[in-house]
Amino acid sequence: MERTLSIIKPDAVANNNIGAIINIFEQAGLAVVAAKMVHLSQMQAEDFYAIHKARPFFGDLVRFMISGPVLVMALEGEDAVARNRELMGATNPKDAAPGTIRSLFAKTIDENAIHGSDSKENAANEIEFFFNNIELCVRTR
Numbered sequence: 001m002e003r004t005l006s007i008i009k010p011d012a013v014a015n016n017n018i019g020a021i022i023n024i025f026e027q028a029g030l031a032v033v034a035a036k037m038v039h040l041s042q043m044q045a046e047d048f049y050a051i052h053k054a055r056p057f058f059g060d061l062v063r064f065m066i067s068g069p070v071l072v073m074a075l076e077g078e079d080a081v082a083r084n085r086e087l088m089g090a091t092n093p094k095d096a097a098p099g100t101i102r103s104l105f106a107k108t109i110d111e112n113a114i115h116g117s118d119s120k121e122n123a124a125n126e127i128e129f130f131f132n133n134i135e136l137c138v139r140t141r
């Protein structure tokens with residue numbers, strides 16, 4: 001069993017796509033083990049995306065991520081990191097395979113509906129960024 005972090009971004013939240021996106025995860029065998037809606041502050045968004053600080057799109061990325069609330073989740077399942085990335089599709093929705101979350105719900109690379117951890121190491125760090133141990137539920141049934 002593996003865990004990964006998923007963020008339903010402000011565009012998908014605004015379009016009322018939360019349920020449809022979670023349905024895709026659940027149908028694919030990924031279980032929600034923690035979830036909360038948050039409206040990130042500028043400092044939180046800058047911290048979370050610190051790895052992209054030097055990239056030209058950093059300012060736009062932070063502005064977008066604080067433009068409205070997001071739904072943050074920890075997902076659990078077999079190969080959760082890789083499976084989540086398959087379900088999301090390519091970063092640029094124009095390159096995303098049909099049926100993937102970004103092909104269904106995203107319009108541009110800047111507003112691309114969803115974020116998912118890109119490695120097991122980042123997944124652990126990103127989950128810890130948003131959730132403490134009490135908030136992470138063990139699926140007892």
Ligand code: CMP
Pocket residue numbers: 052057061091109110111112114115116
């Ligand atoms: P995400 O997986 O959340 O990680 C960083 C985000 O930066 C990415 O999704 C995109 O929404 C955004 N972004 C904007 N331009 C680019 C780009 N050229 N390459 C990668 N990510 C980009």
